[in-house]
Amino acid sequence: MTESNPEQGKRGLNVRIDARRCIANGKCTTAAPGIYVLDEETGVAVLENEEIATVAQLFAGARACPTQAIIVEQYGRRVFPQILTPMFGEKPDEDEDAASS
Ligand code: SF4
Numbered sequence: 001m002t003e004s005n006p007e008q009g010k011r012g013l014n015v016r017i018d019a020r021r022c023i024a025n026g027k028c029t030t031a032a033p034g035i036y037v038l039d040e041e042t043g044v045a046v047l048e049n050e051e052i053a054t055v056a057q058l059f060a061g062a063r064a065c066p067t068q069a070i071i072v073e074q075y076g077r078r079v080f081p082q083i084l085t086p087m088f089g090e091k092p093d094e095d096e097d098a099a100s101s
Contacts, residue, residue, distance in 0.1 A: 010053075010055055010058070011055070011074065012074050012075040013055060013058060013072060013073070013074050013079075014072070014073045014074070014076075015047055015050070015058050015061075015062070015070060015071070015072050015073075016070075016071050016073070017036075017044070017045050017046060017047060017069055017070050017071070018068075018069045018070075018071060019042065019044045019069075020069075020087070021067045021068060021069035021087060022044040022045050022065075022067065022069040023066075023067055023069075024038055024043045024044055024045070025066070026038060026045075027061075027064040027065055027066060028045050028061035028062070028064050028065050028070060029045065029061075030064065031057075031060040031061045031063070031064035032053070032057040032058070032060050032061040032064075034048065034049055035047065035048060035049055035050070035053040035057045035058070035061060036048070036061040036070070044069075045061075045065075045069065045070070058072060059072060059080065062080050062081070063080070067087075068081050068084055068085060071084070
């Protein structure tokens, strides 16, 4: 099966931003300008120009985020942050990689 989507060049990387975690401090927008931007309406960070973003830019924004709102996945598995700390008052996500034993 051949893939012809732009994600191919990024080795299956996918970025999602958890709006509940975003405190809109703009650290990611400084780390990767034009890739992470603050949405004018909601105030939370969104990913723009994903198709031209480099892997380094995607990770730079994610690393800059103090609240772990930017989650990088590769082929459906979270690769950053490795440990996703639950937010205050939040139960750990059930869709996390549960270390079921
Ligand atoms: S660095 Fe994190 S908390 Fe700050 S704007 Fe970006 S996603 Fe939101």
